[in-house]
Amino acid sequence: MTDSDPVTLGDIMIITISRTIIMYLFLTIGIRIMGKRQIGDMQPNELVVTLLISEIAAIPLQDSGQPVLNGVVAILLLVALEIFLSVLAMKNIKCRRLFSGQSVMLIRNGTLDQSAMKRVRMTVLDLIELLRGQNVFDISTVAFAVLEVNGDLSVMLKPENQNVTVKDMKLSKDKEGLQLPVISDGKIIMESLDALQITRDEVIKILSSKHTEYENVFLMTMDRYKNLNIIERRAD
Amino acid sequence: MKRFYTACVIVLILTVLCITATLVVNSKMDKFEKRIDYIEELDDTNPEESYKTAQKCEEDFHKEESVLALFVNHEKLDELKKRLAKIRAYSKQKDFSYLLSECAETEMIIEDITEDQKFLFHTVF
Numbered sequence: 325m326t327d328s329d330p331v332t333l334g335d336i337m338i339i340t341i342s343r344t345i346i347m348y349l350f351l352t353i354g355i356r357i358m359g360k361r362q363i364g365d366m367q368p369n370e371l372v373v374t375l376l377i378s379e380i381a382a383i384p385l386q387d388s389g390q391p392v393l394n395g396v397v398a399i400l401l402l403v404a405l406e407i408f409l410s411v412l413a414m415k416n417i418k419c420r421r422l423f424s425g426q427s428v429m430l431i432r433n434g435t436l437d438q439s440a441m442k443r444v445r446m447t448v449l450d451l452i453e454l455l456r457g458q459n460v461f462d463i464s465t466v467a468f469a470v471l472e473v474n475g476d477l478s479v480m481l482k483p484e485n486q487n488v489t490v491k492d493m494k495l496s497k498d499k500e501g502l503q504l505p506v507i508s509d510g511k512i513i514m515e516s517l518d519a520l521q522i523t524r525d526e527v528i529k530i531l532s533s534k535h536t537e538y539e540n541v542f543l544m545t546m547d548r549y550k551n552l553n554i555i556e557r558r559a560d
Numbered sequence: 561m562k563r564f565y566t567a568c569v570i571v572l573i574l575t576v577l578c579i580t581a582t583l584v585v586n587s588k589m590d591k592f593e594k595r596i597d598y599i600e601e602l603d604d605t606n607p608e609e610s611y612k613t614a615q616k617c618e619e620d621f622h623k624e625e626s627v628l629a630l631f632v633n634h635e636k637l638d639e640l641k642k643r644l645a646k647i648r649a650y651s652k653q654k655d656f657s658y659l660l661s662e663c664a665e666t667e668m669i670i671e672d673i674t675e676d677q678k679f680l681f682h683t684v685f
Contacts, residue, residue, distance in 0.1 A: 357566055389634040397577065400570050407567035 340385070343392055347381045350396050354403040365474050367424040373406045424473050431469035434482060444471055455479065501547030510539045510557065520548055581631040582677045588624050589674045592617060592640075593667060599647065600663045604656045614648040632673055640669050 354377065358370070366374065377399050384395040413420035428440050430451060441451065452463065454477040460466060465485040470478045490497050504516040512524055531538055536556060538544075546552040595617045602610045621644050628637055643666040650659035676683060 357563060357570075359563065391630055391632065391634070393577070393581075393630050397574055401574055404567040404570040404574070407563050411561075411564045411567075 336388070339388055343385055343388070346392055347385055347395060350399055351377065351381050354399050357403050358406055365476075367473060369409055369423045370406065373402050377402055427473055427478075428471045429468065430471055430477075431463075431466050434464070434467055436463075446471070451477075498551075499549045500551065501549050503545040503547050503551070503553070505543065506546045506552075507538050507541045507544035509542060512538055516546075520546055522546075584627060585631050585677045586674055588628060589670050592621065592644075593670050596647070596663050596666055596670070599651065600660060603660070604654070607651065607654050610659070611648070611651040614644070614651045618644045618648050632676070636669065636673055636676075640666065640673070643669060 358373070380395050380398045380402070384390045384392045409419075409423055413423055428444050430437055430440055430444075430446070436448075436451075441448070451469070454471075455461070455463060455466065455469070458477060458479045460479055460481070465481050466479055467482040468480040472478055504519055505513055506516050506520070506527060507513065512527060514524075517524060517527065527544075528538060530550075530552070531541065531544075531554075534554060536554070540557050541554060542557040543555040544552060595613050599610050599613050599617075602613070621641060625637060625641070643662060646662050647659060647666060650656075650662055
């Protein structure tokens with residue numbers, strides 16, 4: 325395009341599309357570098373960084389007069405700062421308290437700590453709502469309740485209100501491990517075989533004892549004690 | 561710790577990028593400013609030389625516009641482009657009073673672009 329060429333709507337669209345793709349790639353890379361966290365599980369500083377990044381990313385997309393590099397530099401710097409802060413918080417407990425805050429015990433030994441509730445500016449109704457979210461409908465059944473830094477409430481019930489466990493009942497239970505997908509849609513997943521420490525031939529042998537082949541298996545899961553589930557592919 | 565090293569690499573890249581941006585913008589703007597100064601000095605003594613310098617200045621800008629657009633606000637670059645075109649036009653018409661006032665305004669835009677790259681109190685806040 326020469327300098328005398330007028331800028332058409334098509335050019336503007338292409339510019340917007342290119343800028344959106346560039347910003348999308350950088351945002352995805354940035355979020356991947358920061359690591360996996362759901363919005364609800366974010367620490368305060370992580371939430372701030374996420375909000376800022378989304379705002380900064382929008383500026384070059386809305387205003388084509390802004391160099392894309394300005395947005396990219398700001399996003400990458402925020403990602404780097406977030407990582408530095410998380411490393412610092414990992415190494416130093418004071419920094420962690422400063423940037424992420426501290427969990428607060430709201431119910432201690434079955435007693436509501438009213439001063440702690442005032443400190444976190446939470447009403448009893450808020451607390452009851454959070455307890456309901458944890459399937460606790462009677463506050464008198466709670467031994468300990470801790471408000472975590474991400475806003476979640478962790479609850480420990482009084483011993484008489486806790487669920488009965490296999491250990492409590494002194495029962496024996498079959499050994500059970502983590503079920504991993506070994507075959508998905510007729511394809512053997514080698515990573516799962518490595519984790520379960522079995523070979524491909526062993527899997528084929530197991531399947532032949534069940535009168536089937538791995539190509540015909542839609543899903544096969546197995547744990548390290550060789551407990552397995554097989555769902556065969558439907559003929560259609 | 562892998563992420564920490566990635567963050568260090570990012571900061572390093574950003575530092576290099578920022579230094580490059582400052583150096584590139586400053587050097588190119590310096591070049592334009594010197595040419596504009598020269599046109600101002602020439603005034604009405606050598607109209608031909610004044611026109612040639614203005615023309616050269618505009619040509620150089622067109623060559624370097626794409627690099628500058630990486631670091632400088634595009635609206636400011638468009639404004640500078642417009643001013644350089646006016647300088648060329650006034651020097652061709654030998655309209656020296658307009659030429660001098662256009663040169664002064666162009667210098668202000670150049671200074672503004674250069675200042676944006678500097679770490680100063682008013683650019684930070």
